[in-house]
Amino acid sequence: MSLRTSALGVFAAVTLTAFSIAVVSALPDSATMRFGNLELGSGLNNPPVSFHDNSFRAQDTIFPGSVVIAAGGSVDFEIEGFHQVAIYEPGVAPRDIEIVGTPPFVNDPDGRVFLGGMSDEQVTFDEPGKYLVICNVAPHFEEASMWGWVMVK
Ligand SMILES: [Cu+2]
Numbered sequence: 001m002s003l004r005t006s007a008l009g010v011f012a013a014v015t016l017t018a019f020s021i022a023v024v025s026a027l028p029d030s031a032t033m034r035f036g037n038l039e040l041g042s043g044l045n046n047p048p049v050s051f052h053d054n055s056f057r058a059q060d061t062i063f064p065g066s067v068v069i070a071a072g073g074s075v076d077f078e079i080e081g082f083h084q085v086a087i088y089e090p091g092v093a094p095r096d097i098e099i100v101g102t103p104p105f106v107n108d109p110d111g112r113v114f115l116g117g118m119s120d121e122q123v124t125f126d127e128p129g130k131y132l133v134i135c136n137v138a139p140h141f142e143e144a145s146m147w148g149w150v151m152v153k
Helices: 003-025 138-143
Strands: 030-035 066-069 073-079 085-088 112-115 121-125 129-135 147-152
Touching (some): 030 066
Parallel strands (some): 030 073, 066 147
Antiparallel strands (some): 073 121, 085 112
């Protein structure tokens, strides 16, 4: 190998490494997901009297539906109304979730890695993967598809 070729090689390696670091560091180390939207209605955010009245769909969403963060980063879950954060390990999909809790809660412990209170939570994700996030309030999960994803890279 000539000196010129190896110098070019070193330059390419350094450039690629710098580019890789730039790409990795471009991932945010935090994100926010909001559970519920109080702006979409009033008086509907208390525990519904009937869990089958379908009146809570519009505001019972997770926004945004997915976020991407770097491994070791965290997600702030902002709770607006009657909601509870539950997070499942990578590999668990919405169809895997079973409603086993005392109504109105899902409470499926299989593969669950976090269960919050009924209040704001901050969760750190150390391991890469695609994590299912659901609202643990069963009618929200079942009837309003209140679930989303945290992608950790
Ligand atoms: Cu909910």
